[in-house]
Amino acid sequence: MEDVTSIVIIGGGPGGYEAALVGAQLGAEVTVVEREGPGGACVLTDCVPSKTMIATSVRKQALLDASSLGVHFTGGADGDVGGVRVDLPLVNERVKELAAHQSADIAARLAAEGVRVVRGTGRLAGPQLVQVGDETITAEVVIIATGATPRVLPGAEPDGERVLNWRQLYDLPELPEHLIVVGSGVTGAEFAGAYRSLGSQVTLVSSRDRMMPNEDADAAEVLEEVYRRRGMNVMGKSRASSVKRTADGVVVTLEDGRTAEGSHCLMTVGMIPNTSGIGLEEAGVTLDRHGFIQVDKVSRTSAPGVYAAGDCTGVLMLASVAAMQGRIAVWHALGEAVQPLRLATVASTIFTDPEIAAVGIAERQIEAGEVEANVVKLPLATNARAKMQGFHDGFVKLFCRPNTGIVLGGVVVAPRASELILALSLAVQHRLTVDQIAHTFAVYPSLSGSVTEAARRLMLPGTSII
Numbered sequence: 001m002e003d004v005t006s007i008v009i010i011g012g013g014p015g016g017y018e019a020a021l022v023g024a025q026l027g028a029e030v031t032v033v034e035r036e037g038p039g040g041a042c043v044l045t046d047c048v049p050s051k052t053m054i055a056t057s058v059r060k061q062a063l064l065d066a067s068s069l070g071v072h073f074t075g076g077a078d079g080d081v082g083g084v085r086v087d088l089p090l091v092n093e094r095v096k097e098l099a100a101h102q103s104a105d106i107a108a109r110l111a112a113e114g115v116r117v118v119r120g121t122g123r124l125a126g127p128q129l130v131q132v133g134d135e136t137i138t139a140e141v142v143i144i145a146t147g148a149t150p151r152v153l154p155g156a157e158p159d160g161e162r163v164l165n166w167r168q169l170y171d172l173p174e175l176p177e178h179l180i181v182v183g184s185g186v187t188g189a190e191f192a193g194a195y196r197s198l199g200s201q202v203t204l205v206s207s208r209d210r211m212m213p214n215e216d217a218d219a220a221e222v223l224e225e226v227y228r229r230r231g232m233n234v235m236g237k238s239r240a241s242s243v244k245r246t247a248d249g250v251v252v253t254l255e256d257g258r259t260a261e262g263s264h265c266l267m268t269v270g271m272i273p274n275t276s277g278i279g280l281e282e283a284g285v286t287l288d289r290h291g292f293i294q295v296d297k298v299s300r301t302s303a304p305g306v307y308a309a310g311d312c313t314g315v316l317m318l319a320s321v322a323a324m325q326g327r328i329a330v331w332h333a334l335g336e337a338v339q340p341l342r343l344a345t346v347a348s349t350i351f352t353d354p355e356i357a358a359v360g361i362a363e364r365q366i367e368a369g370e371v372e373a374n375v376v377k378l379p380l381a382t383n384a385r386a387k388m389q390g391f392h393d394g395f396v397k398l399f400c401r402p403n404t405g406i407v408l409g410g411v412v413v414a415p416r417a418s419e420l421i422l423a424l425s426l427a428v429q430h431r432l433t434v435d436q437i438a439h440t441f442a443v444y445p446s447l448s449g450s451v452t453e454a455a456r457r458l459m460l461p462g463t464s465i466i
Helices: 014-025 040-044 047-064 088-112 166-171 186-198 217-229 319-333 363-367 384-389 417-429 434-438 449-457
Strands: 002-010 030-034 116-119 122-126 129-132 135-144 148-150 178-182 201-205 233-235 240-245 250-254 259-262 264-267 271-273 306-308 347-350 355-360 374-379 395-400 407-414
Touching (some): 002 014, 002 122, 002 319, 014 030, 014 088, 014 135, 014 319, 030 135, 040 088, 047 088, 047 166, 088 116, 122 135, 135 319, 178 186, 178 250, 178 259, 186 201, 201 259, 217 395, 217 407, 250 264, 347 417, 355 417, 363 395, 384 449, 395 449, 407 449, 417 434
Parallel strands (some): 002 030, 030 116, 135 306, 201 233
Antiparallel strands (some): 122 129, 129 135, 148 271, 250 259, 347 355, 355 407, 374 395, 395 407
C-alpha cells in the first residue's frame, strides 16, 4: 500500500503536532505518525502528568502553610499533618485522566484541520519515504519529532515497583514512605519537592555541590534552602553508583561508599534521544556522538527535505522550543518568511514550589565577562502582595545593557513565576528598555510590581517616571 502526501511527521508530541497544524493551515496535506497517541510522551507521560501532580502538591503545601495566615485545621488520622492527607490513587487517576483528555483535545484539533494521524512507529526508508508497518508514505518534506526516553544507569535499572523512572510514578498504589531521588537537575528537583509536599520523606542525591547546577545560582540556593526547611535531605557531591532492591525497599550506594536507604528510588539522570533504528543515518541524517539529530536554526538536517524538531535534536528540551522548531520547519519548507530559532529569547520554567523562571542571558555569562550588563535583584519579601499571601522566598532579577538599558534577560523565583516571566520575555523579544518597563503601569499590590520596580532601579540617569 502506498500513499502520497506533502508532509510526513514522525512523532506527535509538541514538535510534531504544532508542525502539523501549521502545515494544514498553509494548505499542505499532512500525515502524523505517532505510536503513543496525539501529544506524544509530553502529554501522556511526561510534562502534562508531572505538572498536574505538582499542582496537587502545591495546593497541599499551601494548606500546610496556612497557619501563618491564621487558618488552622483540626482533626485527621494519626500521622496526618494538620488533618491534611493525600489520596494518591485519586491523584494518579486525575493525572492520567487529564493527560488523556489533553491528548483527545489535540486529536480533535488535528482532525478538524484535516491532518491524518497514523498510529504506529515510523522509520525513514529514504529521505522522502516513511515506513509504518506495511504502509509506505511518500512526502516532499519529512519532519522527525521522535522525542527522547529516560536515561538508564547500569546497575540502577527501573523495575516499575521500587526503582522507577518518572513515567512509572502514576501507577504507585500508595505514597512512598521515603523516596530517594537520584539526580538533582530540573526533573529531580521538581519531583523531589512535589513528593515532599505530598507527605513522603525525600532524600535528593546530587552529584554536584548544589542542586540544579546549570540554573541560576541564586535561584538554586533559594530552592535548596526551602527544601531543607521543609525537611528534605539534600545530599550534595554524592554520585550514585548502584540502586538495589531490599526486602521492603531500596538501597542506593554512592561512589564514595556511603549508602542511602528508602522505600522507593526515582531515577532522574537525563534523557537519550529516540533516534536509533529508524533509518536516520541510512537516509543521510547526521547524528552527534550522543545520538541527537544535528539541525540548523531553521530545523534542517543534513538530508535534503528532512527536518527535525524537539527533544530528539537536543536543542533545549522544552515543549515550547519543540513546538517552535516544528513550526519553523514547516514555514521554511513551504517557503514562508521565517525567523530562525533564537535561543536567547527562550523562556523556561522549573515547576518547583516556588517556581523558577528565566529568559535571556544568564548571570554566569556576566560574571565570566562574556556579556556586559547591569544587574538588580529584588527580594520577594519586600513585595506587598507577597507579604499579604505569606510568600517569603524568592526574588526578581533583571539584566540590562549599561548604556542603552535594553533588557537582556532576567530570573523570577516566586509562586507563578511561569506567568510572571512573560513580561520579561516580551522585553527580551522586542528589545525593550528598562525605562519602557518602568513607565508601564503595574497593579498595586501585585507580584508583577516587582518587575517594574526592578526596572526602575536600573533606569538610566536623567529619565523620569510618570
